[in-house]
Amino acid sequence: MKRLALLLLVLAGCAAAPPQGTPKPPATAAPSGPPPCPATLIAGGDPIEAESLYGKPVARVCVIGASDDTRRAAENVVSLKPGDAVDAERMKIDLEAIFRLGVFDDASVYGxxxxxxxxxxxxxxRPRIxxxxFEGAKLLGDAALSKKFPIEKQAPYDPARVHELAEAVRDEYRARGYESCEVRQIAEPLDGGLVRVKLKVTEGPLRRYAKIAFKGNAKVSEADLQKAAALKAGKPFVQEEIDRAAMVxxxxxxxxxxxxxxxxxxxxxxxxxxxxxxxFSVDEGDVFHVGALRATKLGAPLEKELLARIKAxxxxxxxxxVIAKDVQDLRAWFESKGQRVEINPITDVDVKKKTIDVTFEVEAVP
Incomplete structure (x- = not known):
């Protein structure tokens, strides 16, 4: 959680007045330079509006609440330096830079x-790992999962990173036919500021393709569709394979x-x-044919020569x-002439006529 707050903390005491006639203590010299960094920040004094400090010179920048190594890392990414003016946007940027180090789960700035x-x-x-x-990973086993999805010990505990790991383990199971597999992450505190990361796997049942069928196909044969889908009965059921087959x-x-x-x-x-x-339920729709063919941004003779070279x-x-192959061949033809071009086929669909006009837009590349 990011907080941007500027507080005026006043350390003041109230002492009894010395009796009359008591000699005054010798005056002490005012300390030179900015005050030292506080070990902790104790709320107190009179809060003031943050805006009242904006624009004033920074005397010192401190980082507290961290070990020596992480403190130095944070100090290195803070852009505000002594002599700079207090600036809210720069403080926000510095807080974001501190969070990007990946070793802190909270940061605030006070003035x-x-x-x-x-x-x-x-x-x-953040606590260290x-x-x-792993718990419940009967199919793949704890040792195999630990090797394939390692988490470095003593690394800062990053819940988002562990969540990504849990999803990767889940996807590994689902790719093997365990579509209902779930993986839950648990962080258990240990002594010394450490945590135990537990990934609890609920494998679920193995699913397989019993039958692959198509309906609604009249213009494309079952054999062609089966070949395109490339799914086999008896193989593990994988949702990603189903999605890919539908696109193919x-x-x-x-x-x-x-x-x-x-x-x-x-x-x-x-x-x-x-x-x-x-x-696979298919709504085939109508068959469309090629309409007019054109090429733009070329002179008439070159346009005629270009259109004569295409297969469409x-x-x-x-x-x-066919259109994709024509674009590839035309690009090679221009390159053989020492010209680099970008060719973009623009289509214009006429639903009533069931035709598609194609315009090859040719742009020279510097």
Whole structure:
């Protein structure tokens, strides 16, 4: 949690007046230079508005609440130095720089006004990791997980970093067919300011593909769709593979002119043996054809020569891979002439006519 607060802390006492006639103590010289950094910050005195310190010169910058090493690290990233003017934006930047070190979980800045302004950055160090344990990892085993997903002991305990590790362990299980696997992170305090990091794994049941089926496909064969999806019955069920297969199936339709295709994936409840029937439901849509072909930002003779070199032709079934190959070949053709260009194919879809006009926009690259 970041806090930006400036307080005037006044250390003052009230003593009885000396009896009359008592000799006055000898005067002491006023201390030179800014006051030393406080060991701790004790609330007291009269709070003042932060704005009243803005613009005043900084006399000293202190960092308290940290060990020597982390204190020096924090001091090194603080940009405000003695002689600089107190500036709220720079203090905010300095707090952010302290947090980016990754060793503190809290930091605040206070101002002590005693002639000049002493800026005191109060920090709280993160506990260090003393032990890392896995619990419930029967399939992969504690030792294997510790080796594959190491956490350095004595490193600062960063909950976000440990959360990323827990997600990585979970994803490892899900990639093996344990789709319902969950991993919970627990931090247990130990002596000496250390924590034990425990990753508790709930593996869940193994799921497999029982059957891969398609419905709604009239223009593309079952065999072509099965080949594109590349999923096999009996293999572990992996959601990422399902998502990838749906995109590949849609791409197959795009390359056959069916640019409005929709692919949805459904699966019922698991069978007793963990098998899942996966069904790809396809709404194919209409077949679109190539309409007009153009090239821009070229003279008429060069445009004619360029269009003669491409494979796409009007009235052909529109295929994205053909357009992509034409762009690649045209770029190579320009390079053979000593010209570097960027070619961007712009499409214009006419839903009523079921055509797609393609304009090859050619830009010279310096």
């Amino acid at each position: 002590l006004s005693d002639g000049g302004v002493t800026l005191v950055f109060v920090v709280r160090e 003393g032990e890392v344990v 199936v849609a791409a197959l339709y795009y390359d056959r002119g069916m640019i409005q295709v929709r692919v949805n994936v459904e699966h019922g409840p698991p069978q007793k043996d963990g098998g899942l029937d996966v069904v 032709r009007p009235k052909q079934t529109f295929a994205r891979y």
